[in-house]
Amino acid sequence: MDSIFIIEQLINGIGYGLMLFLLAAGLTLVFGVMDTMNLAHGTLFMFGAYIAATVHEASHSFLAAVLCGVLVTMLIGALLEVTLMRRLYKRNHLNQVVATFGVILLADDFVKWMWGASPIMASTPAALAGPVQLLPDLPYPSYRLLILVAGVVAALALYVVVNHTRLGMLVRAGASDRPMAELMGVRVQSVFTLVFVIGAALAGVAGALMGPLTSVQIGMGEGILIPALVVIVIGGIGSVRGSFVAAMLVGVVDTAGRAFVPPLLREVMAPALAADVGPALAGIAMYVLMAVVLCFKPGGLFPARG
Amino acid sequence: MSMTTKETNPMAVAGPALVLLGLAVFPAVAPHFGLDYYTGFVMRMLIVMLIATSLNYLMGYGGMVALGHAGFVGVGAYALVAMTEAGVTNAWALWGGAMLAAAVAALLIGAVSLRTKGVYFIMITLAFAQMLYYLAVSLRVYGGDDGYNLYSRPVLGFGLDAADDATLYWVVLAVCAACFLFFHRSVGSRFGQALVGIRDNESRMMALGYPVFLLKLQAFVIAAAVAGLGGALMVTQNSFISPSSMHWSQSAVLIVIVVLGGLGHRWGGVIGAAVWVSLEETLRMSTEYWHWPLGALLITIILFAPEGLGALFHRSPAGKGEGRGGIFYLLRRSA
Numbered sequence: 001m002d003s004i005f006i007i008e009q010l011i012n013g014i015g016y017g018l019m020l021f022l023l024a025a026g027l028t029l030v031f032g033v034m035d036t037m038n039l040a041h042g043t044l045f046m047f048g049a050y051i052a053a054t055v056h057e058a059s060h061s062f063l064a065a066v067l068c069g070v071l072v073t074m075l076i077g078a079l080l081e082v083t084l085m086r087r088l089y090k091r092n093h094l095n096q097v098v099a100t101f102g103v104i105l106l107a108d109d110f111v112k113w114m115w116g117a118s119p120i121m122a123s124t125p126a127a128l129a130g131p132v133q134l135l136p137d138l139p140y141p142s143y144r145l146l147i148l149v150a151g152v153v154a155a156l157a158l159y160v161v162v163n164h165t166r167l168g169m170l171v172r173a174g175a176s177d178r179p180m181a182e183l184m185g186v187r188v189q190s191v192f193t194l195v196f197v198i199g200a201a202l203a204g205v206a207g208a209l210m211g212p213l214t215s216v217q218i219g220m221g222e223g224i225l226i227p228a229l230v231v232i233v234i235g236g237i238g239s240v241r242g243s244f245v246a247a248m249l250v251g252v253v254d255t256a257g258r259a260f261v262p263p264l265l266r267e268v269m270a271p272a273l274a275a276d277v278g279p280a281l282a283g284i285a286m287y288v289l290m291a292v293v294l295c296f297k298p299g300g301l302f303p304a305r306g
Numbered sequence: 307m308s309m310t311t312k313e314t315n316p317m318a319v320a321g322p323a324l325v326l327l328g329l330a331v332f333p334a335v336a337p338h339f340g341l342d343y344y345t346g347f348v349m350r351m352l353i354v355m356l357i358a359t360s361l362n363y364l365m366g367y368g369g370m371v372a373l374g375h376a377g378f379v380g381v382g383a384y385a386l387v388a389m390t391e392a393g394v395t396n397a398w399a400l401w402g403g404a405m406l407a408a409a410v411a412a413l414l415i416g417a418v419s420l421r422t423k424g425v426y427f428i429m430i431t432l433a434f435a436q437m438l439y440y441l442a443v444s445l446r447v448y449g450g451d452d453g454y455n456l457y458s459r460p461v462l463g464f465g466l467d468a469a470d471d472a473t474l475y476w477v478v479l480a481v482c483a484a485c486f487l488f489f490h491r492s493v494g495s496r497f498g499q500a501l502v503g504i505r506d507n508e509s510r511m512m513a514l515g516y517p518v519f520l521l522k523l524q525a526f527v528i529a530a531a532v533a534g535l536g537g538a539l540m541v542t543q544n545s546f547i548s549p550s551s552m553h554w555s556q557s558a559v560l561i562v563i564v565v566l567g568g569l570g571h572r573w574g575g576v577i578g579a580a581v582w583v584s585l586e587e588t589l590r591m592s593t594e595y596w597h598w599p600l601g602a603l604l605i606t607i608i609l610f611a612p613e614g615l616g617a618l619f620h621r622s623p624a625g626k627g628e629g630r631g632g633i634f635y636l637l638r639r640s641a
């Protein structure tokens with residue numbers, strides 16, 4: 001295990017963390033502003049990936065694929081908000097969890113009917129097939145570099161919107177004290193719809209970009225939903241800044257766990273035992289992080305509400 | 307309309323007694339109608355009812371929404387497997403040991419998790435359940451990812467033959483009925499009432515001098531022990547266990563079952579499990595797309611009867627006249 005390998009894995013971890021952040025930001029905003037648990041957020045991620053993969057296949061333009069993926073996901077998000085989510089804002093979290101679990105079941109069968117039960121191929125754009133020489137000894141896949149750049153750009157855009165625009169001010173006001181914001185004359189209904197659609201857009205971006213790296217299949221949304229929930233809990237629910245820090249932490253810990261733990265274990269214990277324990281420890285790493293954080297800070301790292 | 311209290315209402319005693327009688331004669335009657343297969347199916351349903359009832363006790367009366375209940379089911383199941391490997395064959399010892407293992411796991415997990423509340427509690431119980439899941443995957447001795455096959459069913463003793471499905475069914479029914487009775491009595495006891503008090507207003511109960519943390523921990527351990535028993539019964543029936551039955555989606559389904567049946571309703575877990583397991587079975591047999599009707603059902607229930615199916619036929623658990631989700635409320639509103 002040399003330093004190049006370590007650097008490469010750390011960059012991978014940051015890339016994964018940025019994608020997690022795109023999902024977690026939407027989740028944490030919806031939770032912070034509307035006080036709503038949305039399990040169907042992973043479903044939006046899945047739609048982003050499926051639509052981008054389909055458009056890419058048909059048009060051979062990656063840019064068009066991502067744009068279509070994001071736009072259609074936003075549309076689905078708006079539809080979901082108007083038909084269902086709106087009726088759930090005043091309900092308790094358990095009701096929201098069960099209803100959005102129902103949405104997952106509906107959406108998974110829809111995708112099965114539309115695209116079939118087996119995973120579909122999502123190819124990386126031809127122009128980004130080769131590696132880029134990051135350091136003299138460190139070639140890095142250019143597609144992963146694109147994800148890194150896109151993730152940073154999206155995070156910065158979100159930062160600007162949340163912290164330096166009027167909309168962002170309304171969002172922050174709603175997250176820290178919703179009844180007061182309503183009394184101050186904020187039109188919460190339209191802010192809610194907008195926040196939900198922004199969350200859907202971020203999930204769509206993450207889905208469209210992650211598609212070529214992971215397999216595009218039914219259940220991919222649930223697979224990434226849990227790490228995203230872990231991120232918002234570690235960060236402190238409702239805090240965008242918190243979920244950024246937590247996403248980086250989880251991304252790096254998870255990737256490092258998978259890359260470094262098995263080889264390290266092989267050096268200290270019998271190979272057969274290491275082969276058993278290694279993957280389990282790597283899978284657990286993220287949850288241990290969350291349990292430790294919650295043990296010392298039961299409200300997450302950056303609690304949004306005092 | 308005036309409803310008598312549950313204790314004096316004859317239906318409240320006669321209804322469950324009839325259901326119990328029906329369940330008890332089922333394996334004796336089923337073969338005459340060519341329904342032998344359904345003895346196993348109903349047994350599976352009974353076990354799910356037991357697990358769901360334990361979760362309903364925790365969520366509905368204790369106010370603790372745990373997204374890791376399937377983890378304790380798995381602990382019970384794997385404890386049974388481990389003891390069988392060690393040479394224990396007596397079913398009662400195995401089931402007791404499984405309960406004990408789940409209770410010890412819950413004691414450790416609860417001591418940490420109960421420091422948090424609300425969504426944080428949901429997530430930390432999920433985290434621990436995921437750790438148990440990965441632990442089961444890494445246990446190569448018990449089959450790892452592929453699961454573990456039990457060669458023969460444990461021995462019941464008392465002249466009962468566990469290999470006979472109908473006999474095992476009656477034993478499972480008796481165990482489940484005993485557990486339902488225990489939970490029912492527990493809710494009415496001083497302990498149960500204190501638990502409900504904590505659910506409704508934790509700070510007040512603390513101010514009144516109740517050991518809030520210990521009471522919650524106790525409820526958490528009891529619910530987990532019964533879930534562990536459910537897991538052990540499941541392995542006894544199927545002779546098979548794999549980590550997939552500890553996956554977080556199984557915990558989510560258990561929550562869904564409880565909310566569907568009626569959270570904090572005495573028969574919530576039973577009704578929810580009966581509806582969910584039978585729908586799953588029939589839909590899966592008739593169509594490839596069997597998820598979406600369940601999804602549509604959940605959304606409909608949440609939108610129009612948020613207190614669950616149980617509340618449609620009974621007074622609301624809160625006891626404030628008829629429940630908002632009650633069928634009479636719905637009828638009046640649509641009239």
